[in-house]
């Protein structure tokens with residue numbers, strides 16, 4: 204077997220006959236957008252999470268942007284978020300014209316450190332975008348306490364924590380809107396898509412309108428009562444989502460199973476630390492253990508690639524992205540904890556149908572690469 208034929212991808216969606224059947228039914232119905240499949244997808248999410256409203260949209264990014272817009276965030280405002288996230292967490296803030304302020308993260312959970320968030324508050328701060336990175340829930344109660352004391356809006360970027368909970372209480376039920384993302388590598392995919400969960404009926408009406416070009420709240424034909432966006436999720440995408448929801452428990456269990464195989468094996472490999480297992484339950488999105496300081500991650504990735512194992516530096520911090528450096532003058536050193544984590548975490552192949560043999564293949568390759576590099580470094 205060559206490295207190519209047996210190559211393990213980083214992510215792989217589970218798509219089967221049910222997804223095709225429901226997509227086909229939408230195509231046959233002729234109602235490709237704003238139809239019953241969209242309503243069915245939204246209802247199924249609201250029921251699953253136990254919230255009054257689920258508003259589907261074209262992406263997680265679109266959901267975050269709409270929530271910030273609906274909270275009245277705009278030019279002159281500051282919004283605090285994590286730089287150890289996908290770029291969309293901060294970009295959504297910039298879309299509103301507001302400024303992003305990055306707070307340091309906790310070295311274990313990789314989520315925003317509440318003390319750092321509080322320290323970052325200024326008279327211009329209007330909101331916090333909580334991020335649950337790598338599917339591990341942020342310290343929601345502590346962050347909500349800060350937001351309440353300072354009168355700040357809260358939006359949760361739960362795009363990596365599909366179906367997550369903090370202290371057993373589902374994300375989306377904490378009183379602020381939470382956004383899930385359904386890109387193809389996520390725990391549940393609609394190819395592209397997202398959903399906002401909220402118990403607030405007025406906010407839900409506003410979000411529904413914003414996603415549909417500011418359509419009037421009574422849905423009147425081509426009456427636009429506010430400036431909105433086209434952030435609709437089509438019924439074709441929603442059909443994939445309905446089928447995926449039917450198998451979500453199985454897919455989550457598959458990820459959790461693969462994660463456990465990884466955790467057990469990685470724990471015994473010198474030079475790499477398994478992922479953090481704290482009090483909260485992680486919604487397994489990626490498997491991204493942390494290499495010891497001083498190990499050349501790019502070299503590890505290159506060697507793994509030769510052995511047929513895909514791996515990526517994950518996650519680059521937002522403030523050091525070229526656009527953020529050029530636009531805002533960021534340079535290495537401003538967020539040392541975030542930067543150290545970002546320089547050492549490595550995403551390995553991870554998907555629901557992964558077998559124990561495949562996990563073994565990855566960890567055996569990783570162990571041999573790290574051992575060889577350690578011998579070379581000592582030589």
Ligand SMILES: Cc1ncc(COP(=O)(O)O)c(C=O)c1O
Nearest residue numbers: 262263264289291362384385386
């Ligand atoms: C933390 C985080 N926020 C936001 C997003 C944006 O979601 P989307 O790609 O659906 O716009 C993602 C997607 O990868 C993400 O991981």
